[in-house]
Structure formats: C-alpha cells, structure tokens
Amino acid sequence: MKTIGTAEKGRRPLYEEVAHRLSHMVDDGTFRPGEKVPSIRAMSTRLQVSVNTVKTAYGMLEDRRVIEARPQSGYYVCARLPALPTEPDARRPLLGAAAVESGAMVSRIMRDVNDPDRVQFGAAIPDPRLLPSEKLSRIMAAEMRRTKDHGTGYAMGMGLPKLRQQIARHMLKAGVTLAPDEILITSGASEAVSLAMKVLCRPGDTVAIGAPVYFNFLQMFRDMGLKVLEVPSSPVDGIHLDALERALSRNRVSACLQVTNFNNPLGVSLSEEKKRDLVALLKRYRVPLVEDDINGDIAFDGIRPGVCKAHDDNGMVILCSSFSKTLAPGYRIGWMAPGRFAERVQRLKMVSTLATATPTQLAVAEFLANGGYEHHLRRLRRTCADRVAAMGEMVGDTFPEGTRVTRPKGGFTLWVEMPETVDSMKLYTTLETQGITVAPGSLFSTGDSFHNYLRLNAAPFTPETRWALEAVGEAACGLV
Known part of the structure; x- marks a missing residue:
C-alpha cells in the first residue's frame, strides 16, 4: 500500500483521505465482502498517519457500512448486494376480500424440509450449524x-x-x-x-x-x-x-x-x-x-x-x-x-x-x-449478512437478464423478481427433480400477482451449495 504523499495531504482532511483510499480498495476488489482489512495500528504505520486519524476514518467507513468492527477480531468489509429492485406497482388495485385456496403446494414445500438430501432454499429455516x-x-x-x-x-x-x-x-x-x-x-x-x-x-x-x-x-x-x-x-x-x-x-x-x-x-x-x-x-x-x-x-x-x-x-x-x-x-x-x-x-x-x-x-x-x-447473535447476524449478500450477488450473475433482488438489512430471505415469462411454479417442479427446493412467489398471495417471483432462503447458502443456486438460475433462464 502506498503512503499518502505530502501533496495528497493538502487536498482534504487526512481522515477523509484514509477513508477514500480504503473505500477505493473495497470498490476495486482488493478487499472483498467478509474479508479482514488492516488494523488501525497497521494502517497508521503503512500510511504514515496518526492512530487517531485512522480511527476517525474507520468510524466514517462504519457509518457508511463499508466496513464493520467485530469484537476481539478487527475490521471486516461489510456484505453488499446488487441494486434494489423497483418497488411493486403501487397502482395495482387492492384485491377484494378473498378466500385462500388449497395449500397443496405449501404441504409439498414443508414436506421437503424433512428431506436431508435436498438443498433447502424453500422453507425459511435457519442453518442448524449456526x-x-x-x-x-x-x-x-x-x-x-x-x-x-x-x-x-x-x-x-x-x-x-x-x-x-x-x-x-x-x-x-x-x-x-x-x-x-x-x-x-x-x-x-x-x-x-x-x-x-x-x-x-x-x-x-x-x-x-x-x-x-x-x-x-x-x-x-x-x-x-x-x-x-x-x-x-x-x-x-x-x-x-x-x-x-x-x-x-x-x-x-x-x-x-x-x-x-x-x-x-x-x-x-x-x-x-x-x-x-x-x-x-x-x-x-x-x-x-x-x-x-x-x-x-x-x-x-x-x-x-x-x-x-x-x-x-x-x-x-x-x-x-x-x-x-x-x-x-x-x-x-x-x-x-x-x-x-x-x-x-x-x-x-x-x-x-x-x-x-x-x-x-x-x-x-x-x-x-x-x-x-447477545454474543451468539453477533455471529449469527454477521453470517446471515454475508450469505444474503453472496446469494444476492450470485442471483444477479446467474438469473435471467432483468431479474431484480431485494436488499434486506436483516433476516435471511431474499425476494427475487424474474422476467414475466418465468413461471415460478414450473421452476419449482423442474428443480424438485434436481434435489433443490425453492418457494414460488404465487404462494405468498391469494391471487396470481407474484407468479414470476421466488423467495430464497440464504441461510444454507455456502460454497458447498453454490452449484444449487447456479442450477436455479439456469432453470430460470430456460423458462424465459
């Protein structure tokens, strides 16, 4: 890492320059989401600025959710997600009071929860390992x-x-x-x-x-x-x-x-x-x-x-x-x-x-x-944030063009909007034969407003299950 030169020091407050330097390294991929960044003392030595300057810069980056402090561990790059989807059409008319249809598909999804051989992207259950x-x-x-x-x-x-x-x-x-x-x-x-x-x-x-x-x-x-x-x-x-x-x-x-x-x-x-x-x-x-x-x-x-x-x-x-x-x-x-x-x-x-x-x-x-x-929650929150971010990024890379995904700030589920031609019920049936379960969007309404939506559970999304999300994206592309 280069030190901050004398000319650079005159352009803006030192702490802003430090914050800008580290933020740029996150943006260009030098430090990726979930990775540890240099400690305050190490950054102070490398940039030849005071510890307090770096501490102020890191505080600014925490406020911007670029990095986060983990107790007794150091500073890490925060999880990030693709751009927010546009809001659901608020002009969509209110449905009249409606009866709820049969829950056959819900029963199938909940049945799949008990199958240890399936990748559980459907039901919103936590990863037991966490x-x-x-x-x-x-x-x-x-x-x-x-x-x-x-x-x-x-x-x-x-x-x-x-x-x-x-x-x-x-x-x-x-x-x-x-x-x-x-x-x-x-x-x-x-x-x-x-x-x-x-x-x-x-x-x-x-x-x-x-x-x-x-x-x-x-x-x-x-x-x-x-x-x-x-x-x-x-x-x-x-x-x-x-x-x-x-x-x-x-x-x-x-x-x-x-x-x-x-x-x-x-x-x-x-x-x-x-x-x-x-x-x-x-x-x-x-x-x-x-x-x-x-x-x-x-x-x-x-x-x-x-x-x-x-x-x-x-x-x-x-x-x-x-x-x-x-x-x-x-x-x-x-x-x-x-x-x-x-x-x-x-x-x-x-x-x-x-x-x-x-x-x-x-x-x-x-x-x-x-x-x-509270100690347990800190670890759970960090892991859920990382997995939600990683899953959202992969959805953007592998799903059909025009797919949009939410950016939740808590929990562990993602709401995915795919092109209108993608029927999530058909997608569910296709994936079922591959040992993957998802939750079709039409289950979340009494009408058919969300036929091209999916809810994905990010809790079990790990390097070992990336293949399954790739398969979901490929299957969705095949339905466009």
Missing part, C-alpha cells in the same frame, strides 16, 4: 437435573416466570417495556399468531395484510375460514399506509397482521415513524394489530429495531415472536404480549395446548440469562 445446539443441550440437561420433577411437569398459566422475565428484559432493546406477567409463552410464533387470530376473528371475517405475505399465514386463515384483504407493500419501506387506509374505509376488517421487522418475504422493516403511524391509523379505525417480530433479533448492523407495540397506548397491539430463527426451531419456544386480550388468549391457550413444553422453556430461559445470547 445454532448453539450443543450448548443448549448441555443447559437443558443441567436444568432438568436441577429442577427434578418440576422439569417434567406442566408450566401452566403464562409459562415459566424466569423465561418471561428474560424476554421482558431483552425486549427493552426494542423500545418496549413489558412486565413478565404481560407475556404468554407459546409453542412457536405460529401458535401465538393463531391464538391472536382466533380471539379477534370469527369464520367469515376479514383480515388485512401486506402483500406479499408469509404463506403459512394464508393457510392458517384458510383453515379458520377467514377472508384476506391484501394491501400493496414495497420492498423499500413496507406496507403502503394510504392504501391500507382506503381498505379500512371500504371494508369491515377484524384484524391487521404485519411482520414489521425484516418482513417475510420482502425483508423490509418499517421505519419507527411508520410503525407509529400504523398504530395510530389502526387505532382510529378500532382495528387490532397482530405484530409478528420473529426476525427482529437478526439485524445485520447489530441495532435491534423497535416494534409497533412500543407505540401502543390502549392494548390493541398483540406482539408475537419466538426463538425459532435464532436458537432452536425444534424447541418451539414462542411468546406473545396480548395486551387487552390477555385473559381471552390465556383461556384459549389452556383449552387448546394447555402448556408449552417445560424442558425447552428451562433451557432457553437459562441461555438468555447466562448463555451468551
């Missing part, structure tokens, strides 16, 4: 020995107090103050959302959602006999509130469901201002909000986003989440803060599943208290 499985197993064994008979009994009522206390403490990072007694432990976030919907709705009622929406929710509504009112959403800033207001003014809506942080499948988070406006809008129309925050902990920049529940002043927001994306999907530890609907939700929980498994509650509670959850 989860603290051994540590959780040790903790569970120790807790079962410590609690003896209590560990094999029912955790009746709201769930284990220790777990609810730890969740309340953790959610302070999301800007919401919850008492442990306001939290109910559920069997995953799916049960939490299901309980909320069963309390708020009756067969024939209408639920407002942002489209596209997680396909399991659509199947849940179908089984409950609910109608769905889809509201256009953008991969840039989420649900269009003006469209939602028009929908609320023209339809009788019993509840609104939103994934507010790192939405599945768009990957978008609502801004804090938009979360506040959403709560205020629904309050005016007296419509309860069911908020799913399952991906909130997987923020690539490490800053935990807030939740709509933080703006709730009348108990009309039901906050739902789980540890399925960050710790252990099979433990089925979810939770909800039901607000004013707590008594009805608790009663329904008692008559449906009675209680959530005690051993897994014990393990997760202890992991949150003393197992290093």
Whole structure:
C-alpha cells in the first residue's frame, strides 16, 4: 500500500483521505465482502498517519457500512448486494376480500424440509450449524437435573416466570417495556399468531395484510375460514399506509397482521415513524394489530429495531415472536404480549395446548440469562449478512437478464423478481427433480400477482451449495 504523499495531504482532511483510499480498495476488489482489512495500528504505520486519524476514518467507513468492527477480531468489509429492485406497482388495485385456496403446494414445500438430501432454499429455516445446539443441550440437561420433577411437569398459566422475565428484559432493546406477567409463552410464533387470530376473528371475517405475505399465514386463515384483504407493500419501506387506509374505509376488517421487522418475504422493516403511524391509523379505525417480530433479533448492523407495540397506548397491539430463527426451531419456544386480550388468549391457550413444553422453556430461559445470547447473535447476524449478500450477488450473475433482488438489512430471505415469462411454479417442479427446493412467489398471495417471483432462503447458502443456486438460475433462464 502506498503512503499518502505530502501533496495528497493538502487536498482534504487526512481522515477523509484514509477513508477514500480504503473505500477505493473495497470498490476495486482488493478487499472483498467478509474479508479482514488492516488494523488501525497497521494502517497508521503503512500510511504514515496518526492512530487517531485512522480511527476517525474507520468510524466514517462504519457509518457508511463499508466496513464493520467485530469484537476481539478487527475490521471486516461489510456484505453488499446488487441494486434494489423497483418497488411493486403501487397502482395495482387492492384485491377484494378473498378466500385462500388449497395449500397443496405449501404441504409439498414443508414436506421437503424433512428431506436431508435436498438443498433447502424453500422453507425459511435457519442453518442448524449456526445454532448453539450443543450448548443448549448441555443447559437443558443441567436444568432438568436441577429442577427434578418440576422439569417434567406442566408450566401452566403464562409459562415459566424466569423465561418471561428474560424476554421482558431483552425486549427493552426494542423500545418496549413489558412486565413478565404481560407475556404468554407459546409453542412457536405460529401458535401465538393463531391464538391472536382466533380471539379477534370469527369464520367469515376479514383480515388485512401486506402483500406479499408469509404463506403459512394464508393457510392458517384458510383453515379458520377467514377472508384476506391484501394491501400493496414495497420492498423499500413496507406496507403502503394510504392504501391500507382506503381498505379500512371500504371494508369491515377484524384484524391487521404485519411482520414489521425484516418482513417475510420482502425483508423490509418499517421505519419507527411508520410503525407509529400504523398504530395510530389502526387505532382510529378500532382495528387490532397482530405484530409478528420473529426476525427482529437478526439485524445485520447489530441495532435491534423497535416494534409497533412500543407505540401502543390502549392494548390493541398483540406482539408475537419466538426463538425459532435464532436458537432452536425444534424447541418451539414462542411468546406473545396480548395486551387487552390477555385473559381471552390465556383461556384459549389452556383449552387448546394447555402448556408449552417445560424442558425447552428451562433451557432457553437459562441461555438468555447466562448463555451468551447477545454474543451468539453477533455471529449469527454477521453470517446471515454475508450469505444474503453472496446469494444476492450470485442471483444477479446467474438469473435471467432483468431479474431484480431485494436488499434486506436483516433476516435471511431474499425476494427475487424474474422476467414475466418465468413461471415460478414450473421452476419449482423442474428443480424438485434436481434435489433443490425453492418457494414460488404465487404462494405468498391469494391471487396470481407474484407468479414470476421466488423467495430464497440464504441461510444454507455456502460454497458447498453454490452449484444449487447456479442450477436455479439456469432453470430460470430456460423458462424465459
């Protein structure tokens, strides 16, 4: 690396020159996403400038998301993605309240999850190699020995107090103050959302959602006999509130469901201002909000986003989440803060599943208290960011010309728009014979608006599975 000459030093502040030099080396590929850059002291020596100058330059590059600091490791180049796709057409008319069709394709995709020989780009499940499985197993064994008979009994009522206390403490990072007694432990976030919907709705009622929406929710509504009112959403800033207001003014809506942080499948988070406006809008129309925050902990920049529940002043927001994306999907530890609907939700929980498994509650509670959850999240976030970026880059290189891909800042899914001629259902069938599973876009709506879209799970995208994404791109090109 060349030193900064005297002439260069006179042109701009030294820290800006250092930042420009390193940024240029990232742009030209000298340092690629995920690679380590020289330490502050090494850069100071090489450029013959002070340590403080380099420290200021690195701080500027962190703000620009060019590099990121990793505790006790150094500075690394941040993950990058191709350009954002254009927003979905906001002029697309609102669908009328519609029934959900049969979930045969959803059943096929969920069946494929259990096939170890398939590359799992379809279902949004975490890579088990990134989860603290051994540590959780040790903790569970120790807790079962410590609690003896209590560990094999029912955790009746709201769930284990220790777990609810730890969740309340953790959610302070999301800007919401919850008492442990306001939290109910559920069997995953799916049960939490299901309980909320069963309390708020009756067969024939209408639920407002942002489209596209997680396909399991659509199947849940179908089984409950609910109608769905889809509201256009953008991969840039989420649900269009003006469209939602028009929908609320023209339809009788019993509840609104939103994934507010790192939405599945768009990957978008609502801004804090938009979360506040959403709560205020629904309050005016007296419509309860069911908020799913399952991906909130997987923020690539490490800053935990807030939740709509933080703006709730009348108990009309039901906050739902789980540890399925960050710790252990099979433990089925979810939770909800039901607000004013707590008594009805608790009663329904008692008559449906009675209680959530005690051993897994014990393990997760202890992991949150003393197992290093935040340390684990730092590694998970970094890896997810790198894999999302790498997958997005490869989509741009191998998919048909004109393909566009989202740039999520958290979670681990990508929403891909292909040329109109590509039918994602046909693509799914082609890939199924090659041992690859994807999620066709048409599953994420009651209509056919997303027939040429895919949701891809980046969690299992590694050098060992690059061949599979190449195969997806080749198959898509064959359908153009």
